[in-house]
Amino acid sequence: MLELYLKSRLIEKKILLMTHIVLGYPSFEECFKIIETMVNAGVDLMELQIPFSEPVADGPVILHANQKSLAEGSTVKKCLDFAQNVTRSFDIPFLFMSYYNILFKYGIDRFAVSMAEINMKGAIVPDLPPEEGRDYLNAMKKYNLDPIFIFSPTTPDERMNYLASFGRGFIYCVARKGVTGLDTDFSGQLNKYLERCRMATHLPLALGFGVKDKNDIDFLKGKTDIAVIGTQTIRLVEKEGVGAVDEFVRSLR
């Protein structure tokens, strides 16, 4: 169970690190190397994004990664096969992140079965609020998978409680308005928001959107349980190649 794993890790570490990659970008081979490097550098869990042609919540960097992966011929089947190889090779929890249409077209129940078979732990589906997610929630429960729900700074307290009642594993707190990959102001405002998040749930909190270096992560220590690095590693791989990932991840602690 993801929640227990996270809580046991948190006994040893002040803050956990979750990273995000887009499957098939730059290629599946390079994705494997990136994952291997990240796991060896001490990343605690990872989200693997199955590319979608219309990733509306993502900013330019992740959007392009989605498009290029699809243009190179990524399919849902290839992503599932790849993920199976990954979960066999590395001993940290992996989650899928994708938009709802990918699950919907595959078949919600069939998707959950596949996830369980290949030992994925849960999923983040940013365009699926619980109101629309009955089939998804049932399937995830049936196969003992964790549906990760999202809080945002515009979410009222009452709705945070409502979302938390469906969430399992942890809650993903979006740091600010806007899409992925833009700058976030790590300051007092964020503290207040994270306090609201903490009040709403007993689940561990992950904070993502705009987290890019050690300073940001130091700021988050004690306020959130997991820091999420998404766009920044994709940018790094684009600029400096897979070889730069190890030093970057190690520099974050």
Place this chain on the structure above:
Amino acid sequence: MINRGYYERFGGAYLPEILVATFDDLEDKFIKAKSDPLFWKEYSDIMSTYSCRPTPVTFAENLTNHFNGARIYIKREDLNHTGAHKANNVMGQGLLVKRMGKTRVIAETGAGQHGVATATMAAKFGFKCTIYMGEVDVQRQRPNVFWMDRLGAEVIPVREGTRILKDAINEAFRDWVGNMDTTHYVLGTACGPHPFPEMVSYFQSIIGKEARKQILEIEGRLPSRIYACVGGGSNALGIFKGFLADPVKLVGVEAGGRGLDSGLHAARLSSKDASIGVAQGYKTYFLQDSDGQMKETHSVAAGLDYVGVSPILAHLKESGRVRFESATDREVVDAMSLTIKKEGLIPALESAHAFVQAFKEAPKLSKEDIILINQSGRGDKDIFTVADAFDDPRWKEFIKKKAEEYNA
């Protein structure tokens, strides 16, 4: 989420969490406006003084004689300010923006009609305005971009994805998730998350309300059939809504592009190529592959070149209330040409799709039958696209000379 807006199994609100509060607020303001009798009055007053409502219904006598069948009438949405039915939705949402106290509007546009209409509304109401337009559409609809610039809107060419309408919608959403406090997204068609399908078709229903009254005044009876083109579906729903409870056959005409077998079309409800999916915040028929990735679409008419379709129309298709057909690019140019020559009317390439199907059916109907075509927009302002569609040699020569002048 107050209400999710389902039409049987279509619609919904598949929203990222950051937008949920914004949609709740929008729905709340929309419901209040709808139940306020002064709001519809304010709306229809502004449409009659700023636009050209009620738009007339024109008897197409020459086309009627030409086809020697049903009596053909045309609802003249082309006579709206900015030349299309888009003004109806835009002015309505503009009044809501004032009620919400927001100061900036954004919009997507395909053909540019909705962009121009939004920029016009923003100028009139004093809002800041940003329009997202696919790079391909910027190329094919330059005159509309020119007018959006003049109207003070910032036009942002979208270079992502297929670089057409759906990609412009994605970019508008990406803007909105960062700026919802000041900004309203004026979605141009009856698609997207609830309450947009309901809200856009509510404002567009002014077309059908008028048309029903007008045809009864002229003919004393209802038409047998009504034809409208379907991109997202807003003009079709606008006119259909006036006749849903009547014994009137409703026909939606989609973009057949280069033919349904070619794969190069935008026929979601009249071809076998589409399947149910969830994208851009709602559930409907999409042109997508078996993995759920959206496909490229094609139409000579930028305004019909869209992968999804209104969830309300998807429901009306399944319930059998509306029949869907398609018209190819070639047929569209022929129907437009005939309408120009016979009636002196210049329908937009989008609207001409409706004419194609009406012309196919009119000769088979009796002289007692009345048919009504929704001319959703005017074609003369799309002169560059229309000239290309007609492959007019003298126009090309003129453009070459003009280019030489600029180079000099």
